[in-house]
Amino acid sequence: MKAERLIKILILLQHGETTSTRTLANELEVSERTIHRDMESLSVAGIPVFSERGKAGGWRLIDEWKNKLSWLTxxxxxxxxxxxxxxxxxxxxxxxxxxxxxxxxxxxxxxxxxxxxxxxxxxIYIDTDTWHGSQQSIGSMKFIQQAVMENKKVTMEYKKADNEMKTYMINPLGLVLKGSTWYVIAINSQNSYRNFRLSRIINFTVLEESFTRPGGFILSQYWKESKKAFIQNLPAYQVEVEVSRQIINRIMFTGRFVRHLHESTKQPNSKWVQLSLEFPTEEEAVNFILGFGNQIRVHSPVHLQSILAKKANDILELYNS
Known part of the structure; x- marks a missing residue:
């Protein structure tokens, strides 16, 4: 398109160097005659372009002519x-x-x-994908994005975390990328704000019916408050343990599962360190601790010792049978 081509010409010329007609034509993949017509169009529009004759001649802008973002720090x-x-x-x-x-x-x-x-x-390079690449399907993105921008209602079938399928009608207000996972922030039919993971949307329809965006809604502010409330409401299962000093760094590295870590300094020279670990559930605590074998010893809750011992015996029976 001509308008896009004119913008590209301005970008090339604003570097301040004299550029030949042939160079511009080759860069934009058009004829030299087209470049001459484009220059006339720019001149008519008030852009101060002029030509220089001679072997080193070509087109350039009057010095210092350019738009600057001078109002920003x-x-x-x-x-x-x-x-x-x-x-x-x-x-x-x-x-x-x-x-x-x-x-x-x-x-x-x-x-x-x-x-x-x-x-x-x-x-600086920013990579928001996972190490193995995102495996989540977000085929709904294009249409959900359209509904968000045009304030259109959406009906969808949604697979919840427990695999239950549920149908919703929503007013989509915005899209949020958390890590490598996309969420659509919406108001449901009960007029409540909800966060839906795009990869769990199975079937959907963008309706012709529009909705009125709530006044004063700020997506970034809502997401920060929603995330804070989510973290505060997570279940907490605390475990007091002793661990080998050799695995302290590994435990810190797996902080994705251990949300709280407190190290006791009562016995700084001991091979064992007393820690307080906090998990979302008892099951996650059991699986995490078993993974470190004989390098973690549980003190409390006491009943967790029995659970771990039974799990260990089950493993022995599996491989001895």
Whole structure:
């Protein structure tokens, strides 16, 4: 399209160098005659482009002509150059060139912050995917995203955490990416706010019926409060143990399962360390502790000792049979 081509010409010229008609034509994959017509269009629009004749001639803009983000602070400008997550762009069907986006931003910032901004892009990379790649299907993303943007009601079949299937009608208010998992934030038919994992949406229909977005709703603020409430309401199963000093770092590394860790300093030179561990459930505590074999010894709750001993005996019987 001509409009997009004109923008690309401006981006190329704003680097400040004189660029030949042939170079522009090759870059944009059009004829030199087309470039001349584009230059006329830019001139008519009030863009100060002019040509220089001669062997080293070509097109350039009048010096210092460019839009600058001068109303932003230096830190605010630099923050714009944090690289976008490729997974996020892909999930949201935003098929854009991040390199081209960077060049456009660079041309819009003051000279004194340009290098720092470029360095941030080149030295930081953001990857929101898991190590093995996301296995979650989010085929509903495109249509849920459309419903969010257009304030359209949605009906859907949803598989809950216990595999129960349930049908909902929702007013989708926004999308949130937590780690590598997408959620749609919505109001259900009981007028309550709910978070639905996109990968659990089985069948859905975007309705023609629109809804009125609640006044004062701020997605980021809601999510922070929702996350805080979720963490506070998680069940807690506390276990007092002694562990070998050799596995302290491994226990810390598995903090995904152990939400609280307190180390006693009563016996600093002992090979055993007293710890308080906190798990969501007794079952998770049992599985976690068994995984460390004879390097963890439970003190309380006392009945957990019997459960662990039985599990260990079951394992012995399995391999001795």
């Amino acid at each position: 230096e830190k605010e400008i630099i923050s714009l150059f944090l690289p976008a997550s490729e997974k996020v762009l892909s999930d949201l069907n935003l098929n854009i060139s991040t390199e081209e986006m960077k060049q456009k931003l660079l041309l819009s910032v003051p000279n004194h912050v340009r290098q720092n901004a470029a360095n941030l892009w080149e030295r």
